[in-house]
Amino acid sequence: MTLFASFNEILNPDVLSRIAVYVDEPTEKTHKAVDGLVYTVVGGLMKRTTTEIGVNQLYNHIQKGRYDGSLTDNLATILRDPALTNTLITQGNDVISHLLPAMKSSIGTMISGYAGIRNSSAISLLGLTTTIVLHVLGKQVKERKLDADGLASSLFAEREAFVNAVPEEFMPRLVEKVGLQQVVSGMAAPARRAAVESPVRPVTYGGAPAGRSVATATRTAVSYEPDTLDNDNSSLAKWGVGALLALVVAAGGYYIYQNTRNYSGDAEEVNSETLISNDTAQADTVTRSLAVPVDMAAKTTPKTAAPASTTPGAANPAGAAAGALTQQLTPYLSNPALPKGRVFPLPGVSFLPGSLSLTPGSQATIGELTTLLKTHPSMQIQLIGYANDAQGGLTNKSLSFKRVYQIKQQLMSSGIDFVRIDAIGRGSGVSRRDTSGVPRPTLRKIDFKVVVK
Template sequence: MNLFANLTNVLNSEVLSRIATYIDEPIEKTSKAVDGLVYTIVGGLMKRTTSEIGVNQLFNHIQKGRYDGTPLDNLATVLRDPAHTNMLITQGNDVISHLLPAMKSSIGSMISGYANIRNSSAISLLGLTTTIVLQVLGKQVKEQKLDADGLAATLFTERESFVNIVPESFMPQLVDKVGLHQIVAGAAGPARRTPADAPGKPVATAAPVRPTIAYDVADDSDSDNGALTKWGVGILVALALAFGGYYLYQNTQKYSDGQEETADLATVTSDTIQADTVTRSLAVPKEQPAATAPKSATTAIATPATATATTAVAGSLTREMTPYLTNPTLPKGRFFALPGIAFQPGSLSMTATSQASINELSTLLKTYPQLQIQLVGYANDAQVGITNKGLSFKRVNLIKQQLITSGINFQRVDAIGRGTGVMRNDTSRIQRPSMRKIVMRVVVK
C-alpha cells in the first residue's frame, strides 16, 4: 500500500469531521484543503530530499519528534481534545518551518484560495496535516527499519502516484509555488548521503598532525626579539602595499590613455552577464535595419545575439503569431499548434527538431515580455508504469523547464497535461480520437 493510500485511510470521514469542527469550516472545503495539503507536503518533502542536508533533516525530525505512527491508531479520539489538537498543529508548523523554510505563508494562501477557506484555517490545517504525514512516514520507517537514505528513496517511489493523483486544476499552481518542475518531469531524484553523514557507519579519522612551527604572539610580546619581529613584519607589509599601489597606478594610467570607451563597454558587458534571469528575458534588443546599424564596438558585440534572434524569428510559429500578437483588437485565448515539438513514443526524449522550436518559442516570449502562455500536452503512447495523463504532464513541464532555463520567468508559462484528451465521463457517444501533441494557448497578449 502506497503513501497516499495510507493517508487516505488515516484521514477518514470521522477524522475529517473532527478537523472541520475544530477549524469551523464546512466538511467539503476542509476535505479539499486537506487533500491539497497532502499533495503539497509530500511534493515539498520530495524536493527537500534532493539534497543531503534535506535527507538528514527529514530523518532527524522523524526520529527526534518520535513520529512512529502511534497517534494514528485512535486519531479521531485524539482530535476530540482541542488542547491536544492545538499541540499537533503547533508541532507540525514548527517542522514545516524547518523543512520548507519561508513557505508557510505562501502555502497557506495557496490552500486558502484552492479550497475557499479562511487563511487562518489553512495555516492550522498545514500544521495538523504535516504532523499526520510525518506520523505515516515515521510508521513506515519503524516497520521497514529504514535509514535516512531508505526513507528518501521510498518517498520518491511515490512520484508517479503523485503526478497521477494531483488534480489537474491544482497541479500548475502547486508546481510553481513549491518549485516541483524537476520533480514532476522526472529529472530529480533523492540524494544519497556520504558515509560520514550516515549514522552507524565508520567515519574517516583525521590524518596525524605533523609538528609545525607555532607562532605564539603572547609569549614573545614582551621580549626584544618579539618587538623586533613585529617591526620587521610591519616594514615588509608597508613596502608591499607601496609597491602594489605604484603598480596599480601605472597600469591605470596606461589603461586610461584613449581607452575610456572600451572600459565603459566592458563594465556594461559584465553587468549584463550578471543580470537577473528574468531581467535578461525581458531585455531583448529590437533589431535595427542593416543599412542604418552603427558600426561601433557596441554593434560588434551585439551582432552575434542579433543574428541568433533573427534566425529563430524566421520560424513558422513566429510568422503565425506575430500578426496576432501585434493586433490589439484580436482577443486573447487563441490556441496555436506546436508541431515542431514532439517526443519519441512512450518517452520524454524529444525529437531532433524540437529544440529549435523551443528556442523559437523562447525568443517570442522575450520579444513580447507581456506574453503569458499555457502549454497543453496530450499523450496516447504511455508505457507500463505511467498513465497518459502523467506522461503528458511530464512532457509539457519538461518544455517549461527548458524555457525557464533560457531565461523566461516561470510565472509566464503554465503547463497542464490532459492525457489522451478523451474525457471518461463523456456521454455524447461521439467517437473522439485520442491525441498525442503539444498545443499552446495565449493567456495574456
C-alpha cells in the same frame, strides 16, 4: 498499503467532519483543502529529500518528534479535544517551517483559493495535515526499520502514484508554488548520504584496543615528531629569514618612493585608460544590440522576406511550422487590447510513440519559440502536454509531464529564464473523474498558454 491509500483510510468521513467543526468550515470544502494539503506536504517532502540536508532533516524530525503512527490509530478521538487538536496544529506548523522554510504563507494562500476557505483555516489545516503525514511516514520507518536513505527512497517510490492522484485542476498551481517540476517529470531523485571516508591512516587514540580507530571525517595527518634539524642548520635558517625580511622592507620603501614621484603621470594614464574602456564598452553594447541573427530577422518580417528556394518535389515542414508559430503569435502579442491567457498549439512538435524522442521537424518550432521569447522578454508561458501513447509501467500523465519538461529544458539551455516557463502534463486529456459515460477522444499534443504578454 500505499501511502495515499493510508491517508484515505485515516482521513475518513468521521475525521474530516470533526476537522471541519474545529476550523468552522463546510465539510466539503474542508475535505478538498485537506486532500490538497496532503499532496502539497508529500510533494514538498519529495522535493526536500533531493538534497542530503533535507534527507537528514526529515528523518531527524520524525525521530525526535516521536512520529510513530500512534496518532493515526485514534485520530477521531483526539480531535474531540480542542486543546489536543491545537497542539497538533502548532506542532505541525513548527515542523513545516523547518522542512519547507518560507513556504507556509504561500501554501496557505494556495489552499485557501483552491478550496474556497479562509486563509487562517488553511494555515491551521496545514499544521494538522503535516502532523498526520509525518505520523504516516514515521509508522513506515518503525515497521520497515528504515534509515534516512530508506525513508527518502520509500517516499520517492510513491512518485508515480502522486502524479496520478493529484487532481488535474490542482496540479498546475501545486507544481508552480512548491516547485515540483523536476519531481513530477521524473527528473529528480532522492539524495544519498555520502559515506564518510578517511583518506589518511586511521588515527588511534590512547586506551583504544589494537585495530580500533575513530575516523569521523576526512582528516589531515599531523606529525608531532621532534625536529631533526641540528642547531647549526636552525641558526642558518633564522639568519636567512632575517635577511629576507630586510630585503622586503627595502623593496617596499623604494616602491613607495617611485609611486610618490609618478603619481600625477599615472593618474593621467588611468583617466585615459578609463575613457578608452568606456568607449569600448559602449561600442560593444551597440554591436550586440545590432547583432540580430539572420533567422530572427527573417521570422519577424515574414511579409518582406524572400521566398525560400526548395527542391522540386521536396517538402519543407520545418520551415512551415516555424512560420506558422510566428504568424499565430505576432498579431496577438503586438495588440495590447487582446487579453493574456490565450492557448496556442506548438505546430510541428511531436514525439516518437511512447518515447521522449522528438521528431526531426520539432526542433525548428522549439527554436522559433525561443526566438519569440527573446524578442518579447516580458512574455511568460505555460507548456501543456497531452499523451495517449504511454508504454510499459509509465502512465500517460507521467509521459506528458516528461515531454513538456524536456521542451522546457531546451528553452532554458537556449538562455530563457526558467521562471518564464511553466510546464504541466494532463495525460490523455480525459479526466479520471469523468463519470458522464460520454466517449471522449484522447489527445497527444503540446500546447502553450501565454500567461503574461
